[in-house]
Amino acid sequence: MRVVIIGGVATGPKVAARLKRIMPQADVVIVEQGKVLSYGACGLPLYLGNLVPRIEDLMTTSAGILRDTSYFADRKGVTVLSETRAIAIDRAQKTVHIRDLSNGAERDLVYDFLVLATGAKPSLPTIPGIESQNVFTLRHPSDAEKLKALIQAKQVKHVTVIGAGFIGLEIADALASPRLKVTVCESQSHVLPRLLDLEMARGVESKMRSRSIDLRLGCQVKAIECDAEGKVNRVVTAQGQIETELVIIAIGVKPEVELACQAGLAIGSTGAIQVNDFMQTDDPFIYAGGDCAEQINLITGQAVYIPLASTANKQGRVIADNITGRKVEFPSICGTSVLQAFDLNIGRTGLSENEARKFGYDVITSLSSGLDSMHYYPMHAAVTIKLIADARSGRLLGAQVCGMGEGIKRLDVLATAIRFGARVEDIGGLDLGYAPSFATAIDVLIHAANTLENKSHDVVNSITPLDLLKRLQQGEEIQFVDVREKDEVKANPLNFPKVIAIPLGELRKRYREIPYEGAVVTVCELGIRAYDAACILKSHGFKGVCFLEAGTSVWKTLSS
Amino acid sequence: MRVVIIGGVATGPKVAARLKRIMPQADVVIVEQGKVLSYGACGLPLYLGNLVPRIEDLMTTSAGILRDTSYFADRKGVTVLSETRAIAIDRAQKTVHIRDLSNGAERDLVYDFLVLATGAKPSLPTIPGIESQNVFTLRHPSDAEKLKALIQAKQVKHVTVIGAGFIGLEIADALASPRLKVTVCESQSHVLPRLLDLEMARGVESKMRSRSIDLRLGCQVKAIECDAEGKVNRVVTAQGQIETELVIIAIGVKPEVELACQAGLAIGSTGAIQVNDFMQTDDPFIYAGGDCAEQINLITGQAVYIPLASTANKQGRVIADNITGRKVEFPSICGTSVLQAFDLNIGRTGLSENEARKFGYDVITSLSSGLDSMHYYPMHAAVTIKLIADARSGRLLGAQVCGMGEGIKRLDVLATAIRFGARVEDIGGLDLGYAPSFATAIDVLIHAANTLENKSHDVVNSITPLDLLKRLQQGEEIQFVDVREKDEVKANPLNFPKVIAIPLGELRKRYREIPYEGAVVTVCELGIRAYDAACILKSHGFKGVCFLEAGTSVWKTLSS
Structure with missing residues (x-):
């Protein structure tokens, strides 16, 4: 049996490795247009911020082995055709037409099953000047290397980051220093608009400003201008101009679906490839997973597009299992998303307050702050937790955390609780680990649930x-x-x-x-x-x- | 309405505070035999180890207010009779006979509801010499102060800790230093016998020995001997003698049930006070909670005795709610227990492998190690996770973690999953937060669940x-x-x-x-x-x- 996988970063390698473990006789081929395989894209901001010293560190295993073509051949028994682009799929013939980018040679690869793991690409605003020199996105290791070289060599003194989502914030955090001034432009009224509600985002903004970030909210970027040499020197916004020497666009990503479209596969309302519970496209011989495919939100049952490495890896496993004949469903997601930036641990799971209202829930929320460990424990720090619940059923719908304290632990617990349909009172009764170094005797999460429960019982307004x-x-x-x-x-x-x-x-x-x-x-x-x-x-x-x-x-x- | 609460450390104050919030007109009286109220007993080892500089830090709120009698009067509207002992309960008359320890005066307190929050006391071995000078237990702030003064003033060079449970390990960790040699005697074959299975405990032992702890397992202490002045100078064990200048007994605690026994209240098979789901004793006007009461194990449905500050506080809230007429059940517990010692994060939830076997489950386990964050993230560390499941149903029965990495986060997630009856495959599908600083793309917990799932599907032995x-x-x-x-x-x-x-x-x-x-x-x-x-x-x-x-x-x- 031949399985062809298009894409060699996250889902693709996971499908391949799992397949070969369960079905060693399978002929597994990964087609990857890039040179670099299986890299940790999420670590690129850490490399920019010098927390990861070498770009190669993002391409090796924890044992220090570079995940190159021979790694996949020798260790996984998988053939990787790197620098090779999949041009078209012939579903009737079950072939993929591929082109070797090094020499232009083209040929067909026959498949029994095809896996689309084509990933995502950065969204770009439709504004003039986008193609100027020194305008970047950050998706690939080569982007990060060029950016870093430019900053180190050319003594850049001002950077403009367009977009205050995940990646924009991580980049701003990584680059901001006394020698490098950073402006962040966000078109929405608060940072992390797809992650946090406004009052939670304000805590992040406050921290950003204390780190001297020039944060511009509700800021519409109209154009990027450049000098006579074609190098960017100005960002024009509806609220004024920003003199700058480097622009990084971080307004999000969109699924890479060109190949799927050409092949006539169904694309969902999110713009990503539509898949069923078994990660199959509408062609039963073609699976899709990772950043090119959509997911189902656990609470609303609706399709969403929340591309994450964790989801990509889980889906890879499910796809491999299904190809081998086991029937395994990929579960709906809570949309758990976390980041660390400006010394804050920030995250969200489930629905935001606005989303919950949009879906017609009778929303009740609580906002509470507390310490992540006992106040007498030297390392304690504060966490703010917002809980969003349905007033009628008491069911927890979503949660957001922000603070210097260990909020992600609480978020993971909440994501687990949401997965099982927990009500707010269930959260208050959870038997979580207590010791002074790990929690307060009434954990900040229990306290948050109690606060919401008090509110719904009218103990006090x-x-x-x-x-x-x-x-x-x-x-x-x-x-x-x-x-x-x-x-x-x-x-x-x-x-x-x-x-x-x-x-x-x-x-x-x-x-x-x-x-x-x-x-x-x-x-x-x-x-x-x-x-x-x-x-x-x-x-x-x-x-x-x-x-x-x-x-x-x-x-x-x-x-x- | 008068509510009398006996015990002013954890459950008692929580009952009192909650009661006054919901029912401000209630007359709430706490009877506490000690002088110090509401102290953080769990922080005593931290004080011994100088992580908490002042003993008062364990008795104040996070805002720095000492929780003394006037704190409860002014802020909570609660009367505290400190240095007052409850001598007897007259259930027919609904009175408690109390004695003021400062002057010996005795009187009766009438109650409408009585709450027993009498706590626990250290277990003591029945061996000769236990009453020698410089033989301690660590339960009360005064114990810690005396211990610390002795170590600082008398230049003690060798301490023997009897018992390698929670508190024994925390004490050994706090005291061990190049100038103070620590021997730990444990009668069982491994440390933390009530917490961990043997192979998990071995990791702790290895760390202890690397910190020069003289650890003696399977060691039966037969006697404590003292010099002519009555000061301890030797611990005699079945395996030899230990010359020592200080002995700390940490073989566990037992519930303080004397008053309940005198009043003829039902005591459970665990030796602690029996309570129903509403925390009522067999007298409907008397509630009991915290370290003097037993709990129900969520998995087995059987009574257990796992005294913890987190449980005590949750029960306090439930008791108060029930007294005010709301019907609130205290949920069964997973027995989640955690500690930090010797730079390790250690914990357990649900059943151990041995317990699960004892209860007749068809046990399947997995043991896996991994990193708590991406290997390229500077602060990563390893976590070992043991999962215990029922092979027939796939239900997760228990989990243990140990390592320098962030294992307690994973344990809290597992405790939450167990609470909702999760199967192993549910764990593998959890939507946990991923960013390189918080997890690997396949979280160590997801990996642990996948390992167990592979095992049950015979992917490879x-x-x-x-x-x-x-x-x-x-x-x-x-x-x-x-x-x-x-x-x-x-x-x-x-x-x-x-x-x-x-x-x-x-x-x-x-x-x-x-x-x-x-x-x-x-x-x-x-x-x-x-x-x-x-x-x-x-x-x-x-x-x-x-x-x-x-x-x-x-x-x-x-x-x-």
């Missing part, structure tokens, strides 16, 4: 930072009660028009200093003391009292 | 390190094939009688050098290359071939 912002902008008069300790207030005073500072410990005696009527919002750093304060005031007859969710930790990033 | 050890000890002749690279073999040669070194990349050409007949075991560092090697040999007709699970990473700790 709370207000989200965004709702507070809206009410203040509408001119509502709100009485704030700052229940932090005196030294905290002094160090970071709240700039509300009406605020009274009463430390929590004095509130039971001094609550009469607060006007009974009207809206009262209690505030502390993380939201925990303000919760107690709101309970106290409620018990004394304050009807309009609520506490500010996640306290100043999130508010300060929204209001600044 | 593997052998566990323990089974290999047994077969070697029985004198079986096994041909080993070391498929690591030449430099790895040179640095860490395998000391098997029959071993041939063929790097994986040469195996497809050189397999004829290996005898066809008999048992052949392929070996590499983590088990991944050896898996490929076994597949290759199997395809060439080697019928007796299998690969060594988790490679030399676990084997070297077993065979040394």
Whole structure:
């Protein structure tokens, strides 16, 4: 049996390796147009930022072996035709027409099964000047090498990154330094628009600005201009011009589906190749997986396009199993996406608040902040968690995390819980590992679930930072009660028009200093003391009292 | 309504705080025999090891407020009677007889609901000499202060820790230094006997010995001897004597149930107070929670006694909710237990292999090692994961992790999966967060699940390190094939009688050098290359071939 795999980066090699393990007699051929195989594209920003010293480190196994053609031949028993392009598929004849890019020779490869693992390519904006010198995308190791050489040799002093998604942020983080000024242009109103809701993104923006990133939100790039030599020297936006010497475009990727289109295979609504649960295209002899194929969202049941190396590898395994005759389904995804940038651990799983509303859920959310380990443990740091649930069923729909603390652990737990249809109260009861170095006695995640549960049981009212912002902008008069300790207030005073500072410990005696009527919002750093304060005031007859969710930790990033 | 809570450390304060939030008019009284309230007992080893500089740090909130009597009065609206002992309960009259330890005054407290949060006390061996000077347990801040003062002032040069469970290991880790020699005596055949299976524990032992801990396994302590002044100077064991100046007993804790017994409340088979799903004792007006009460194991449905601060806090919340009239069940537990010691992250959830066998499951296990993040990411480290599943249903029954890498994240995911009855194949399909700093593209946990799934589908045979050890000890002749690279073999040669070194990349050409007949075991560092090697040999007709699970990473700790 001959299996031809088009694409040699993630899904392709995984299909090939798995196939040869289960079915050693299979003749497995990978066709890869590039020279480099199976590289860690996700590590390219780390190479730019010098955390990965050599580009070869992204192309070797953990044992230090370069994954080249002979690696696949000797270790995996797989034939790799590198620098070879698949030109066309003849589904009737079951052949792929290929061209050797080194000498132009063309021929047909017969297949029993064909696997499309053609990946994705960077999206490009349709603006003038895109082809100027020193305008880059970052997808391939050669992009990273050229970029790094240019920065090191030519003493570039200003870089403009277009797009504040995943890759844009990782690049900005990698490059920003006292000697290299970075401007980031994002057309949406907040960074990571496909990952985070606004109030979560504000925390990232705050960190970026503290690292001297020139962040421009709602910024429409109109053109890229260049000098007489054809080298970029300016980015023109609807909000003004940016003098720059290097432009990196990071507005996302789109699936590479040209070959699939030519072959008449079904393309989904997402623009990626449509596949069934077994990763088969509408031709049963042709599978597709990785960044060229679409996935199904676990919660909505709808097709989505969230290209990730983790998904690509899992799909490769499933494709191989199905080719060998085992019937294995690739499960729907939660869309779990994480990144580390600007010393923050950032991630999302499930639906965002906006998505959940769009799908008609009766959305309830909670925002809470806490420490990732005991406050007396030397290495502790804060994590902010947003939970999104369906008020009717209590089912958890999505979660977002951001902070210097270990938020990704909590996100993985939440992705697992969502996978099994967990309700918010199930999260509160999870038996997670506790020791002072790993968690607080009530883990920040349990606390987040409890906060949401309290909210849905009306223990006491709370207000989200965004709702507070809206009410203040509408001119509502709100009485704030700052229940932090005196030294905290002094160090970071709240700039509300009406605020009274009463430390929590004095509130039971001094609550009469607060006007009974009207809206009262209690505030502390993380939201925990303000919760107690709101309970106290409620018990004394304050009807309009609520506490500010996640306290100043999130508010300060929204209001600044 | 009056609620009296006996115990002011973890469950008690949580019940009190939650009660006052939901039912501010309730009269809530905590009776605590000690002077210190709500302290972080889990942090005591960190204080001993100077990671926590001041003992007060364990008694304050994250905002730095000491949790004393006035803290509870002012902030929580809770009355605390500290240095007050509950002597007896009169269930008919619904009163608790209490004694003020400062002046001996006694009186009755009337209750509507009573909460027993009496905690646990250290178990003590029944051996002579236990009352000698400088024999300690570590449960209370005052224990830690005395210990630390003694070590600092008296220039103690040798400490003996009796018991290699959680606390014993944390203490040994905290104290061991070039100036302070530590001997650890454990009566069982491996460390952490209630947490880990033998092959996982061996990794911990190996690390302990590398830190110069004098570890004595299978060591029965017979007596503690002292000098003329009554100070300990020797520990007598069935295996010899240990000259020592300080003894710390850490053989576990037992529930404090004296008061419950006196009141005629039902005590469970575990020795802890029996409670129903609502945390009620067999007297509906008396609740019990935390370290004095038993829990239900999620998998077996049987009562267990696993006292943990995380459970104590969750139960406190449930008790308060039930007292206010909400009907809330405390869920069964997975028994998730974690610790950090000797630079290792160690943990367990669900059943151990031995427990699973005892409960009649058709047990299948896998042992695998991998990195917690991409090998090119600077901070990566290894994690070993053992999975235990039911072969018939595929249901995951338990998991253990150990390594310098981030294993607790994976354990929390597994605890969550077990909570929802996950099968092994569900784990392989989990949509966990991937970025090079957080995981490998195929997460070590996904890899562990895939390894177990391969095993149950007979892709290729593997052998566990323990089974290999047994077969070697029985004198079986096994041909080993070391498929690591030449430099790895040179640095860490395998000391098997029959071993041939063929790097994986040469195996497809050189397999004829290996005898066809008999048992052949392929070996590499983590088990991944050896898996490929076994597949290759199997395809060439080697019928007796299998690969060594988790490679030399676990084997070297077993065979040394």
